[in-house]
Amino acid sequence: MSERFVSFLDSSLADLDRRGLTQTVRVLEGPADSTVVVKGRRCVQLASNNYLGLTTHPRVRAAAAAALEIFGTGAGAVRPIAGTMTIHEECEAKLAEFKGTEAALLMQSGYTANVGAVTGLLEPGDLIISDELNHASIIDGIRLSGADKRIYPHKDLDALERCLQQSKKYKKCLVVTDGVFSMDGDIAPLPGIVALKERYGAALMVDDAHASGILGARGGGTVEHFKLHGKVEIQIGTLSKALGAVGGFIAASARTIELLRRKSRPFLFSSALPPSVAASVSAAVDVIGAEPWRRHQLWENTRFFKEGLGALGFDTGASETPITPVILGDSKLAGHMSECLAAEGVFASAIIYPMVAEAKARIRTIVMATHSREELTFALDRFEKIGRVLGVIT
Numbered sequence: 001m002s003e004r005f006v007s008f009l010d011s012s013l014a015d016l017d018r019r020g021l022t023q024t025v026r027v028l029e030g031p032a033d034s035t036v037v038v039k040g041r042r043c044v045q046l047a048s049n050n051y052l053g054l055t056t057h058p059r060v061r062a063a064a065a066a067a068l069e070i071f072g073t074g075a076g077a078v079r080p081i082a083g084t085m086t087i088h089e090e091c092e093a094k095l096a097e098f099k100g101t102e103a104a105l106l107m108q109s110g111y112t113a114n115v116g117a118v119t120g121l122l123e124p125g126d127l128i129i130s131d132e133l134n135h136a137s138i139i140d141g142i143r144l145s146g147a148d149k150r151i152y153p154h155k156d157l158d159a160l161e162r163c164l165q166q167s168k169k170y171k172k173c174l175v176v177t178d179g180v181f182s183m184d185g186d187i188a189p190l191p192g193i194v195a196l197k198e199r200y201g202a203a204l205m206v207d208d209a210h211a212s213g214i215l216g217a218r219g220g221g222t223v224e225h226f227k228l229h230g231k232v233e234i235q236i237g238t239l240s241k242a243l244g245a246v247g248g249f250i251a252a253s254a255r256t257i258e259l260l261r262r263k264s265r266p267f268l269f270s271s272a273l274p275p276s277v278a279a280s281v282s283a284a285v286d287v288i289g290a291e292p293w294r295r296h297q298l299w300e301n302t303r304f305f306k307e308g309l310g311a312l313g314f315d316t317g318a319s320e321t322p323i324t325p326v327i328l329g330d331s332k333l334a335g336h337m338s339e340c341l342a343a344e345g346v347f348a349s350a351i352i353y354p355m356v357a358e359a360k361a362r363i364r365t366i367v368m369a370t371h372s373r374e375e376l377t378f379a380l381d382r383f384e385k386i387g388r389v390l391g392v393i394t
Helices: 003-018 058-071 086-099 110-121 136-145 157-164 190-199 254-263 265-269 275-290 293-312 331-343 373-389
Strands: 035-038 041-045 103-107 127-131 148-152 173-178 203-207 234-238 248-252 323-327 362-366
Touching: 041 373, 058 275, 086 103, 086 234, 086 248, 086 275, 103 110, 103 254, 103 265, 110 136, 110 173, 110 203, 110 234, 110 248, 110 254, 110 265, 127 136, 127 157, 136 173, 148 157, 157 173, 157 190, 173 190, 190 203, 248 254, 254 265, 275 293, 293 323, 293 373, 331 362, 331 373
Parallel strands: 127 148, 127 173, 173 203, 203 234
Antiparallel strands: 035 041, 103 248, 234 248, 323 362
């Protein structure tokens, strides 16, 4: 191996270690449930996006197994070359109905859904306006699109309007926001954003990864939550969170989806999702409709755990959702606290740079519908114990 390359690797890793930017990736010895087994020890899981506990739901698992028997393990290639499977089209129709749009397009991940949508719709001569805390996949999509960009301070509608005032000289303008922001757990001010984008003739894309299945009367996400159907041009979703699988999707008008089928590079150049995944997602959408108690229990658990952390004196920021950060501000402290919690039987990951700014390091907690009150009480007790030992709370 090149000596210069080895030197680069060594110096880069040493720098990350010096700054406390070392991630511990724990190995799970079983499914992603409300509790997980790590090194033979069962821990309360507070780091999973499996909000509704659907990864192990019998109906979801059975659908995946049946599809595996019928369709095999893979799709063979990209859909425009090898052909599409009926099970993919059935899943897309179900997702479109779930999100209240004319059509949907399955993608390989939530990441490629954002990148594929932005790069498929924007080009040089266009403008994209983005919240400063949007997901990394949106940021990468903006870079790859070649469009001009304006970044506005988090949820600042006055700043957004100033950006929109500059949009008239562009061929088209797209405003992009997360629906629920993944690191802070707060919700985008979507009614205000919709009013502004309509005033200035822009289009709007909402990344609803952490809202689909969670917010809204039927779990349809932030658009449903704010009763804004028909007013948001593009909705991005993930299949790896409340829907319990892996992959992503774009939900929009039929014309938008048709254009993305022809221009979105991730769709054109990366193989389709395994048919078993499409089947499990279709089943998960059905379960969300048939078992609303899961969503209700998720919010009840959220209230209990969030209030418990606040009562202990932890800084949980502006969270409004099951994502509840414990903000510490120091990467080394966050990593150490995560390790201490793990030793006490609580799986809660440190979130450090580049996932957040270095001064915003935190422990991010996410409760699930399937957590018992006893599990959450146990976790709160351990947070109190470790928080006092480390001087995070007094």
